[in-house]
Amino acid sequence: MMTDPLELPSGGRRPRLFFDLEETGFNEVPKRFRRFYRRWRGAGDKLGPNEALCPVCKVVIRSTKELRAGDRVYCMPCMSRLELVEEEGMLIAKVIY
Amino acid sequence: MAQGDNPHDLDEAEFRATVHSFEFWFEAVEGYLHGRPYGVSPGLQDIELSERQRQGLIMTLCNYCVGETAALDASSGMIGFAPDRGAKIFLATQVVDEGRHLEVLLHRMKQLGVADPDAEIAQRANRSLLKFKDRLLDFVDARDWEASVFAQNVILECLEFTVFRHHAGTADPVTAEMLRGIVSDERRHMGFGENDLGRRLLTAPHTHDRLCKIKRELDSLVLDTFAETMGELGIEHDDRPDLAGDYLAAVARLGFGA
Amino acid sequence: MADFLSNYSIQKWLESCPQGYLEDTVYGHGVDEREPEDLLQNEAYREQQIRTTVQLIAGERCALAASSGLVNAAPDQASKTFLATQTLDEGRHVEIFTQRLYDLGVKPIDLESTIKAYVNPHLGKFAEVLLEKIDKKDFVAGVVGQNIVLEGMAFSVFEMLHAGAETSNPKFARTLSGTIADERRHVGFGENRIGELIRRYPEKKPEVQRMQRDMTKHMLATFHEAFARNGGPTEARASAPQKGKPGPTYQGLNLAEASNEDMEEALSATVLKEFKTRLGRIGLDYQSPV
Numbered sequence: 001m002m003t004d005p006l007e008l009p010s011g012g013r014r015p016r017l018f019f020d021l022e023e024t025g026f027n028e029v030p031k032r033f034r035r036f037y038r039r040w041r042g043a044g045d046k047l048g049p050n051e052a053l054c055p056v057c058k059v060v061i062r063s064t065k066e067l068r069a070g071d072r073v074y075c076m077p078c079m080s081r082l083e084l085v086e087e088e089g090m091l092i093a094k095v096i097y
Numbered sequence: 098m099a100q101g102d103n104p105h106d107l108d109e110a111e112f113r114a115t116v117h118s119f120e121f122w123f124e125a126v127e128g129y130l131h132g133r134p135y136g137v138s139p140g141l142q143d144i145e146l147s148e149r150q151r152q153g154l155i156m157t158l159c160n161y162c163v164g165e166t167a168a169l170d171a172s173s174g175m176i177g178f179a180p181d182r183g184a185k186i187f188l189a190t191q192v193v194d195e196g197r198h199l200e201v202l203l204h205r206m207k208q209l210g211v212a213d214p215d216a217e218i219a220q221r222a223n224r225s226l227l228k229f230k231d232r233l234l235d236f237v238d239a240r241d242w243e244a245s246v247f248a249q250n251v252i253l254e255c256l257e258f259t260v261f262r263h264h265a266g267t268a269d270p271v272t273a274e275m276l277r278g279i280v281s282d283e284r285r286h287m288g289f290g291e292n293d294l295g296r297r298l299l300t301a302p303h304t305h306d307r308l309c310k311i312k313r314e315l316d317s318l319v320l321d322t323f324a325e326t327m328g329e330l331g332i333e334h335d336d337r338p339d340l341a342g343d344y345l346a347a348v349a350r351l352g353f354g355a
Numbered sequence: 356m357a358d359f360l361s362n363y364s365i366q367k368w369l370e371s372c373p374q375g376y377l378e379d380t381v382y383g384h385g386v387d388e389r390e391p392e393d394l395l396q397n398e399a400y401r402e403q404q405i406r407t408t409v410q411l412i413a414g415e416r417c418a419l420a421a422s423s424g425l426v427n428a429a430p431d432q433a434s435k436t437f438l439a440t441q442t443l444d445e446g447r448h449v450e451i452f453t454q455r456l457y458d459l460g461v462k463p464i465d466l467e468s469t470i471k472a473y474v475n476p477h478l479g480k481f482a483e484v485l486l487e488k489i490d491k492k493d494f495v496a497g498v499v500g501q502n503i504v505l506e507g508m509a510f511s512v513f514e515m516l517h518a519g520a521e522t523s524n525p526k527f528a529r530t531l532s533g534t535i536a537d538e539r540r541h542v543g544f545g546e547n548r549i550g551e552l553i554r555r556y557p558e559k560k561p562e563v564q565r566m567q568r569d570m571t572k573h574m575l576a577t578f579h580e581a582f583a584r585n586g587g588p589t590e591a592r593a594s595a596p597q598k599g600k601p602g603p604t605y606q607g608l609n610l611a612e613a614s615n616e617d618m619e620e621a622l623s624a625t626v627l628k629e630f631k632t633r634l635g636r637i638g639l640d641y642q643s644p645v
Contacts, residue, residue, distance in 0.1 A: 027128030027129045028125055028128060028129060028281045028284065029121075029124075029125050029128070030120075030121060030124030030125055030128075031124065031128070032102040033102065033104050034128070036103070036104055036105070055346070055350070056284075056287065056288050056291055056347070056350075057258075057284040057287065057288055059284065063105055064103065072105070073105045074104050074105055074107065074112050075288070076104050076116055076121075077125075077281075077284045077285065077288070078284045078285060078287060078288025078289075078291075079113075079116040079117070079285060079288040079289055079292055080288050080291070080292055081109060081112065081292070095291070095292070095295065095350055097292060097294075097295025097296045097298070097299055118450060119443070119446055119447040119450045119451075120381065120382065120450070123373050123377070126369075126373070127373065127374070130369060131374055134366055134370075135366055166432075166435075169426060169435060169439060170426065170427045170435075173423040173424070173425075173426035173427055173438070173439065173442055174423070174424070174426070174427045176419060176420065176423035176424075176442065176446075177420055177423060177424055177489075182449065182453070185419060185446065185449070186446045186447075186449065186450055188423070188446075189419065189423065189442050189443045189445065189446025189447075190443055190446065192423060192426065192439045192442045192443060193365065193368075193439045193440055193442065193443040195439065196365050196435065196436045196439030196440065197365040197366075197369075197439075199432065199435075199436065200364060200365045200366065200436055203432070215432065234427075237427075
């Protein structure tokens with residue numbers, strides 16, 4: 001049976017992945033927010049589909065859902081509001097003032 | 098997990114009110130300062146430094162103290178003309194952060210055998226950094242909010258953020274842990290500055306030219322201080338961290354070219 | 356001096372305040388504590404509490420401006436460090452009393468207009484005298500004005516409010532007990548640090564005493580207006596929860612039954628007695644505003 005593309009979420013794109021967030025040892029924000037952040041482990045580190053690197057303070061921001069271009073997230077450790085944008089095939093976080 | 102605990106669900110006003118509050122600061126610093134007197138875990142053993150290493154570290158700590166004193170004097174002075182209550186309360190938390198940095202650095206100098214840290218600082222302070230401090234305090238005395246935030250929370254904090262992070266990676270264990278605690282604070286200060294100024298520049302673009310002039314004046318002082326500090330730490334030119342990666346990128350995000 | 360000032364380090368402050376009596380609190384009170392329902396349902400009593408809280412915010416805003424301004428004027432590192440902790444204490448007080456206004460039903464958008472409507476004008480004049488010294492970076496006068504006069508006044512006012520709230524409003528009482536603990540450090544620093552400076556700069560005495568006299572004048576006018584002209588707390592207390600019960604006491608007065616005049620007199624007498632004692636200890640003569 002064919003699926004009407006208008007019935008697919010986000011105009012035919014596959015549904016987003018969802019994630020359970022575990023504690024990461026990040027300790028620079030109040031306890032209830034800590035699982036939403038982790039430390040960047042340097043050049044060999046790889047971001048997950050639900051993660052973005054804050055350009056201001058180099059902390060990894062985590063979300064319970066897969067991140068896509070246009071999403072807005074907050075970096076609490078440095079108090080920045082960020083938007084995900086796609087540049088040269090990569091998803092990067094840009095500060096919105 | 099309670100619904101309200103997802104920070105990304107907050108609206109912008111709620112987010113700003115949350116992160117600029119004493120409550121946020123209070124619960125955040127508890128995470129990395131609790132049980133660490135003077136920023137260091139009690140069981141952490143000091144290693145023996147050679148005399149050359151010890152002298153180099155003392156010299157560096159003296160200059161960190163100059164930077165932190167500048168930040169303490171400036172952030173406290175800025176409370177008097179901060180534009181809103183949230184900014185005042187945030188700056189009050191920054192004041193105590195800067196005071197703590199100064200205190201832990203002085204404590205470390207005493208551990209390294211410095212009997213009179215004030216005299217040592219006066220003797221060893223970097224001239225470019227002292228000039229930077231004077232200019233910053235001129236802006237504060239003139240109650241110039243944009244210039245003060247730019248010089249302190251963007252330029253000075255960015256410089257410290259880069260230098261401390263790199264130094265923490267190469268320092269002895271006690272100094273490294275102390276510096277990591279400071280870096281955790283600097284994230285807040287730097288982010289506050291960049292975001293406040295970013296919002297302000299959007300609504301008052303004429304400020305851009307004025308700050309551009311200030312940046313040109315302060316750039317050489319910042320870069321000289323950076324080069325000198327790296328030299329004191331004995332870091333070869335090729336191994337130095339990329340200040341451009343942090344400081345110049347931050348000012349570039351605000352619309353100031355290199 | 357160095358030994359005394361080492362008691363006012365940020366490390367000590369962290370251990371005693373955020374990691375001590377403020378641990379497990381939210382905006383200075385227990386997580387589950389709320390304003391009493393009968394207060395929120397009683398319009399006159401609620402308004403009186405809003406009025407009182409506005410004065411606390413105005414006083415704390417002044418203290419925040421003064422203590423932060425003094426950091427820059429401090430002559431030594433250890434004093435700067437202590438004043439850094441005091442700055443954050445005062446910032447916290449502004450925040451918790453502002454939050455109390457919200458808990459009493461004031462909308463955030465109405466915060467400034469509410470403060471403007473209820474603030475006692477004499478308190479503004481009191482602040483002006485102090486902030487003039489701070490603007491001139493006069494450390495000795497600034498610390499006397501802030502840590503002896505303003506903090507001395509706040510200390511007694513908080514104690515009186517605490518006595519009144521202890522049984523009827525545990526949430527507010529807890530908030531106040533944290534601020535009282537902070538004020539103890541502030542007045543302690545003021546006395547200890549300034550005593551030494553007054554001995555070193557005796558020529559500063561007349562000017563500092565003049566400032567104390569002016570601040571005292573505005574403080575007494577603030578009390579008078581708060582208790583008498585401005586719709587003092589008696590009418591509100593007539594319907595307050597503690598009426599008819601064995602009331603809380605302050606300086607021997609039953610707060611539930613005392614007249615406005617009695618309460619004003621008790622508070623003024625307590626504060627002035629404290630001023631005289633503290634000023635005497637640091638080598639200054641109390642100046643009556645009369």
